[in-house]
Amino acid sequence: xxxxxxxxxxxxxxxxxxxxxxxxxxxxxxxxxxxxxxxxxxxxxxxxxxxxxxxxxxxxxxxxxxxxxxxxxxxxxxxxxxxxxxxxxxxxxxxxxxxxxxxxxxxxxxxxxxxxxxxxxxxxxxxxxxxxxxxxxxxxxxxxxxxxxxxxxxxxxxxxxxxxxxxxxxxxxxxxxxxxxxxxxxxxxxxxxxxxxxxxxxxxxxxxxxxxxxxxxxxxxxxxxxxxxxxxxxxxxxxxxxxxxxxxxxxxxxxxxxxxxxxxxxxxxxxxxxxxxxxxxxxxxxxxxxxxxxxxxxxxxxxxxxxxxxxxxxxxxxxxxxxxxxxxxxxxxxxxxxxxxxxxxxxxxxxxxxxxxxxxxxxxxxxxxxxxxxxxxxxxxxxxxxxxxxxxxxxxxxxxxxxxxxxxxxxxxxxxxxxxxxxxxxxxxxxxxxxxxxxxxxxxxxxxxxxxxxxxxxxxxxxxxxxxxxxxxxxxxxxxxxxxxxxxxxxxxxxxxxxxxxxxxxx
Ligand code: HAM
Numbered sequence: 001x002x003x004x005x006x007x008x009x010x011x012x013x014x015x016x017x018x019x020x021x022x023x024x025x026x027x028x029x030x031x032x033x034x035x036x037x038x039x040x041x042x043x044x045x046x047x048x049x050x051x052x053x054x055x056x057x058x059x060x061x062x063x064x065x066x067x068x069x070x071x072x073x074x075x076x077x078x079x080x081x082x083x084x085x086x087x088x089x090x091x092x093x094x095x096x097x098x099x100x101x102x103x104x105x106x107x108x109x110x111x112x113x114x115x116x117x118x119x120x121x122x123x124x125x126x127x128x129x130x131x132x133x134x135x136x137x138x139x140x141x142x143x144x145x146x147x148x149x150x151x152x153x154x155x156x157x158x159x160x161x162x163x164x165x166x167x168x169x170x171x172x173x174x175x176x177x178x179x180x181x182x183x184x185x186x187x188x189x190x191x192x193x194x195x196x197x198x199x200x201x202x203x204x205x206x207x208x209x210x211x212x213x214x215x216x217x218x219x220x221x222x223x224x225x226x227x228x229x230x231x232x233x234x235x236x237x238x239x240x241x242x243x244x245x246x247x248x249x250x251x252x253x254x255x256x257x258x259x260x261x262x263x264x265x266x267x268x269x270x271x272x273x274x275x276x277x278x279x280x281x282x283x284x285x286x287x288x289x290x291x292x293x294x295x296x297x298x299x300x301x302x303x304x305x306x307x308x309x310x311x312x313x314x315x316x317x318x319x320x321x322x323x324x325x326x327x328x329x330x331x332x333x334x335x336x337x338x339x340x341x342x343x344x345x346x347x348x349x350x351x352x353x354x355x356x357x358x359x360x361x362x363x364x365x366x367x368x369x370x371x372x373x374x375x376x377x378x379x380x381x382x383x384x385x386x387x388x389x390x391x392x393x394x395x396x397x398x399x400x401x402x403x404x405x406x407x408x409x410x411x412x413x414x415x416x417x418x419x420x421x422x423x424x425x426x427x428x429x430x431x432x433x434x435x436x437x438x439x440x441x442x443x444x445x446x447x448x449x450x451x452x453x454x455x456x457x458x459x460x461x462x463x464x465x466x467x468x469x470x471x472x473x474x475x476x477x478x479x480x481x482x483x484x485x486x487x488x489x490x491x492x493x494x495x496x497x498x499x500x501x502x503x504x505x506x507x
Pocket of ligand 1: 109116336356358
């Protein structure tokens, strides 16, 4: 977790404001939700990847966590307070999120997001808007040379259900796509791990054949006889069948179901192989789309997801400046489980870059899963503030921080302090950022301080000026000095700041 100091904290704030301003142009209005949420909110649909990295704790018997992301919180707030509003509803948000990760460059345990969620709009037109608002917001703050990768979970999910893999298995496999894509995991190890979680026989050799034989025997004698047999066996083994959460019958039924289940390893292996094939075909739309259509035909899969990507990208192109590189990758899975359709990520693509700056996608089941009265389609994105700042820095496009102080007001003697306060207040009322010299160090030392601190202008208030109702305005860069009536000070300072290239507070 980071302490942000001046001027970095101000730069981040500026970035956040500029991104939110841009979202405002598209009708996204700000919501603010607490950083603390019930842990369950993120366990329901966000997935293990996030769940294992949450800061959770128990407080007065309630399981709470620091939010690991904004979407589930925003949708919780929608379900609680906004279900009667006309749809679609465009919501923007910003603020910290917390993930217990191994810290490295661009990966922190507390980071800041700016995001937008478009609630109540289905289909490629809404996907295209969200794609563009994300890219356009990054363009607005000066990002160039970025890559947009677009995927769609529809294809992978179709194939998995065609293979007879249930919802839990689908979630498990999709959850492995990211480590596979990052080459952090060996595909065969993933196959073994997922198959095991889905009930594949654990041991090898003798035990495996014993398991096989058991499944065969159970199938042969039928469920009722198998139930009696298993109960008797367990009683002989004098295992404690009572006192637990489940009744003995339940235990036996679960055991039998597990033993009779066919080994899912071949299906899992086929699924992972297919997903690897999808990744192999990723590329710019003009190259990837044709090949992917052909692959879907081979597997007799519905091409709708691919058509949705095509349509969203076609509309996206009408919005404005396009990313340097667009890529279609149907193996793009993202770390969160709630996605149901088009998903995307934006990367800093400049030399030495590579950071993922933004992620988003469609999640049509989340409103319902979080207690919504009816299913409401939704999609959105979120931009990581620290990573965006790093990328802009590398591209030399980081906006200059505002000069923290524009004018130093210096009382020449202690007796000049009243008049100095009056001059400072006059300037502040005109919106000028003013530091009043409180240390009574005298004009020379005060001017040295101003030069060191990068304060462009100084106002000197002494006995002579007080008598004449004037002040002295001095430019630190040119050493030019002039006396002027105190009531003309704000206009003169603003003119001098504008002349020195200060526009809207930029240094
Ligand atoms: P996410 O990709 O997990 O998506 O996070 C969004 C962005 O937050 C990332 O693209 C990255 O820039 C930044 N980020 C994530 N983790 C860290 C970290 N440990 N340190 C620094 N920056 C980080 C979501 O959170 C979804 N809620 C996006 C979304 C909105 N999907 C639909 N609507």
